Amino acid sequence: MNKSDLKLIAVLERTGGFASAQELHQILRREGDGIGLTTVYRALQSLVDDKIVDLLRREDGEAIYRLCGDTHHHHLVCKGCGNTVEIEGGAIEKWAKTMAEEFGFREVGHTAEIFGICSKC
Amino acid sequence: MNKSDLKLIAVLERTGGFASAQELHQILRREGDGIGLTTVYRALQSLVDDKIVDLLRREDGEAIYRLCGDTHHHHLVCKGCGNTVEIEGGAIEKWAKTMAEEFGFREVGHTAEIFGICSKC
DNA sequence: TCACAAAATGGAAATGATTATCATTTCCAA
């Protein structure tokens, strides 16, 4: 956990929601921080490894990042404003386990996200 | 539905599982078909629009495609061999709907995939 | 405080998937 990691955590806290590496880099630059894009990518990768931020993908495949709680969870994301709610996925966990057993899969993981338009939008 | 679309459907039928645009292009080229990469991308995009193929993403964000049934469903994918099972997600559908209602979201969609190691691997 | 190795940093170039252009070819209905 070095200086750059902390900078990224700070900006993610400030912005909330998901943002891409490029966007986070621009924000920091705009604020006068001379951090390099390479360092932004490195810090984000490190934070993902440490499970401090979530990585998921926009529809076009671009990686987006968000500060997250420390427990396994899923997201409800607004396609309008990007507002995000962390939700708990009891039903999913059970479903994934059941399906995996039924078909004889092991070392099982899963992804599940919900997206729509929030009440404000 | 033009000639190229049919070629792509044919090769996807033959290979089964997911493959990237680049991989599908290589396969066709290897078989002597002079189809261009551009056309492969166009055909795949068109098939996705028509809901004839599924588009999902590798961990690195690369798009992968697979011929699929015509009803809403999810996937159980082997990380070893790529073998894929279409599964039905009743629990997910209910979960997504419930969560969306609880937080006042509308026009709701969702993604859910399970991945692991199949019994053969 | 000083010297020095390890870690961190950032700019530039490389990579690789996807998309945009555009000239040419194929289709097809009149």
Add this chain to the structure above:
DNA sequence: TTGGAAATGATAATCATTTCCATTTTGTGA
């Protein structure tokens, strides 16, 4: 047959991400 629309594919352009590498910063023992 013919004129225009649709399809095609080579090439170039985009754009996110990674690699490389030289420089700077940091930490530590003498």
